[in-house]
Amino acid sequence: MRFGRILVALTLLAGLAGAAWAYRLLHAVSGGAPPAELIRVVRDPEGFFPRNRVNLLIVGKDYNYTRQGIAYSKNARSDTIMLLSLDLQNGSAAAISVPRDTYVQAPDGVSGKINGTFARGGVELLKQTLERTFDIKIDHYVVLKDTAVKHIVDALGGVWVETIDAMRYDDSWGHLHIDLPKGRQFINGEQAVGFVRFRKSNEDAPPSKEEGDIRRTERQQQLLRAMAEQALQPNNLLRLDQIVNVALGEIETDLSRPQMMAIAARMGGRQGLSNLRTATLPGAGGTYGGVYLYYLDREKAQALVDWLIKGDPTAGNRLVEVSVLNASSRGGVARAAAGLLRQQGFSIQRTDTARERQETSTLIYKQAALEPQARAIQQLLHIPKLEKNPDYPVGGDVVLLVGNDLGTAMLERWANQ
Incomplete structure (x- = not known):
């Protein structure tokens, strides 16, 4: 007390x-x-x-x-x-x-x-x-x-x-x-x-x-x-x-x-x-x-x-290059997630298959200035894990690893667009 x-x-x-x-x-x-x-x-x-x-x-x-x-x-x-x-x-x-x-x-x-x-x-x-x-x-x-x-x-x-x-x-x-x-x-x-x-x-x-x-x-x-x-x-x-x-x-x-x-x-x-x-x-x-x-x-x-300067929050998305890696056991997940991000103005640097499978989807951003855009992606795609790692060995400002927890849901969301 x-x-x-x-x-x-x-x-x-x-x-x-x-x-x-x-x-x-x-x-x-x-x-x-x-x-x-x-x-x-x-x-x-x-x-x-x-x-x-x-x-x-x-x-x-x-x-x-x-x-x-x-x-x-x-x-x-x-x-x-x-x-x-x-x-x-x-x-x-x-x-x-x-x-x-x-x-x-x-x-x-x-x-x-x-x-x-x-x-x-x-x-x-x-x-x-x-x-x-x-x-x-x-x-x-x-x-x-x-x-x-x-x-x-x-x-x-x-x-x-x-x-x-x-x-x-x-x-x-x-x-x-x-x-x-x-x-x-x-x-x-x-x-x-x-x-x-x-x-x-x-x-x-x-x-x-x-x-x-x-x-x-x-x-x-x-x-x-x-x-x-x-x-x-x-x-x-x-x-x-x-x-x-x-x-x-x-x-x-x-x-x-x-x-x-x-x-x-x-x-x-x-x-x-x-x-x-x-x-x-x-x-x-x-x-x-x-x-x-x-x-x-x-x-x-x-x-x-x-x-x-103009205060358009979506304009910041055009500055961010995202790499999307499929870390799930389902095919086509990276392309689906990339398509959803493109609709919001994000630039996709690459889509690929991750070296290892993982259960939990993770979003990695490399610079503190990009945290607002990273959080926007996290909210858009319901990514459970967000972390900052400037030395992550994959190109792009932000790297999205789609795990088994969201693989199926990502495909369904993209199919319904």
Whole structure:
């Protein structure tokens, strides 16, 4: 009984702490708005937007240097491009990184790297390019100044990140010096700049697994999570006004103050962070005319946008390649299961006979990001066993082993289609 009371007390304290953090965040973003306006935001945050799903374009400015070594960002390209979709109804969020070298055909008639659109036509041309490329509606934009990462991370007191390999790079002309070891580490603002900007090692340094634009976008996503996580720490609660003021001073946006308050009220806190999905537009790098370009996998890129930005849950199925193996004693089971999955938009990589028979059907997924689709398959086909195994020695993102428990039922379901 005593333990139960302690547990209840701890739960209440946690709830109060979360409420306190949310209030402090809302108060900081409001800029001293009157209580009546705060109450209106808390009661109906969705009312500040025309629809429940709000799509934001997040842009990080690149910067150049004069001959005197003075940094400037006028007419600079975009260094970071991200689509962020907020579902105000259920408090979930999704972010898709767009590699800066992505090849696009812009509305101004120029073809080339997407980061060049920002230099030519600012955020409006970049926004139009993404809207036309993916048939989406971008509601608002947030442009981060070139000093944003350094100043915001320092305001947070630093953040925890993890690297998969050492990163070492020195560019005296570009005023960029990166020296980060492999592994989990606590970094300050200047180190965070190197963490998100690193693309390749110096020629005289060992190669790093962190090289390339894809790893770069993944680190940008990691830093986004790390900053949000650090803002939730108890030692930052009393400093939240100061942190938010620093952050607001580092952005340019067409969001109104009440709209920012509404987002803070609905998405702020640990729940919003835990409901954040991140991804990078799929594609492959190549060289054209001596210039490196990132060419999108058009079909998969559109499916990813339809899923995470437009909110179509079935679109995510098109991204998943499934291998179906018949582990039952009945023939034709793999083809039947594959047919049922194709009807739901899943891509079938192969159908085959398993090496060994098994009684219980099992579904194996290889990446944590694929768990929602794996659970959808489990529910669709009534698979009793689901497990994650990134090293499972069969091709495909998801592997379905149909056992004797479902073999006959699978054939009957397919026959009745």
